[in-house]
Amino acid sequence: MKLHLAELSRRGVFKTLVAYAIASWVLIEVSDVIGGAFLQPEWFVAAMTTLLVLGAFPVVLLSWRYDITWEGIKRDTSRVDDEVERSARRISAFLVLFLLTVTTALWVNYFLSHSENELENLVQSQLGAPEIGEDGRIVSMAVLPFDDFSPEGGKQWVADSIADAILHQLSQNRDLIVTAKTSSFGFRDSGRTAAEIGKALGVQALLEGSVQVIGDRIRVTSQFVRTSDQAHIWSDVHEATIEDWFDIQDAIATKVTELILPHSRPEDQRGGQTRPPSLEAYRLLMVGRDLVGLSDTNDEAVKLIGVVVEIWPEYADAWAWLAEARTKQMRLLYESDTASRAQVREARESRDEALDKALRLDPDNPVALIRRGFAGSGIAGLGKLHDALSRVWELSPNDAKVLARMAGLAQYSADYPLAESLIGRARIVDPADYEIFESSLWPVCGRDPVTPLVEKQLDDYPTTPVNTLRM
Known part of the structure; x- marks a missing residue:
């Protein structure tokens, strides 16, 4: 055995492994420290650690065959006893196998514990009213x-x-x-x-x-x-x-x-939405809001809310909802076979004008902030959307739609624990929303039975034929 270890030492295998381990450790630490600045997903360090462990095997093989000298990398051509070489290879393989076993065990433990937490959180969100604490506090x-x-x-x-x-x-x-x-x-x-x-x-x-x-x-x-x-x-x-x-x-x-x-x-406790200029303005806006987004009534919503902003030009909420109606109008025009580019351009310009006026009157208007965020495109657009949603989330921590959209962004950037936390909060705030419920199932789909959860959702909350088919 001493002869075998001596041969490994002579060929620099141990020295190379130590250098490789130190370099890997430095790389992992640096990545962990600066990762947040580059929006690095939480799993990145674990994945990189696994790859570095896997890389130890070819490092051992290469260090057995080659030497690093001042003249460059040279192959070791010296002859050794066959039994020594076989034993050295077995020792090297054992070291690599040991590292792989430890890494695999850590990953299995991570996934099992994570899965249990996911299922526990999902089931907890389905439970009834929590008990009031001993102090009687209501939350x-x-x-x-x-x-x-x-x-x-x-x-x-x-x-x-x-x-x-x-x-x-x-x-x-x-x-x-x-x-x-x-x-x-x-x-x-x-x-x-x-x-x-x-x-x-x-x-x-x-x-x-x-x-x-x-x-x-x-x-x-x-x-x-x-x-x-x-x-x-x-x-x-x-x-x-x-x-x-x-x-x-x-x-x-x-x-x-x-x-x-x-x-x-x-x-x-923030003041909420700005007060409407009159009861009639508020009533008309409520009617217009109910018409926004429907293909057969959206144009009517544009006209009605347009009348509201014409009569009450300082009504920020009305301008924000006009931007919403114009956005839907743009989408309908895109889907139409008869719409012209001029019509689409007019709808876009009207939307942008409405957004500018809404945010000038009320910089924290949630509807306008989100719509402005969605108006961007590409990586820069995602950044603006994230900033807009974060601001609205700060102002309205119980807005389930914002929480669900933030969860979508977190999932897109592979920050799955944050995505699960956000969608779980959205589920608690709005348990009857079937889109949010569907999104909350992704952590356990394909691994745990979801049929009981779906049946409970359909029993507990009103639904529509469309939602029933989706379920």
């Missing part, structure tokens, strides 16, 4: 659609607008999980109890209410209910003129925040 809630109790009826849009605005304002606080409108408004007239809704949405409390509009007066009744025991934590009645109902929604949102986050600072 998750949903705003249900308010009922219209107006004597003459026809004011459901006012009730929905108030509930939507309260939800939006509450969702600005990053210390609170607020279920998205897509999920909470799906329980309109469902007949379910607060406990059942809380379990389905995974929240600890619900805000519900009703609206009465009589003449130019509005009366809003609201109550905050704990889902675990259906106890009413708080209730109140607000009255004002119809034009002042924005003050009512602010008062309700502020009171709920004080109840569940008594130590929150004013900067933790």
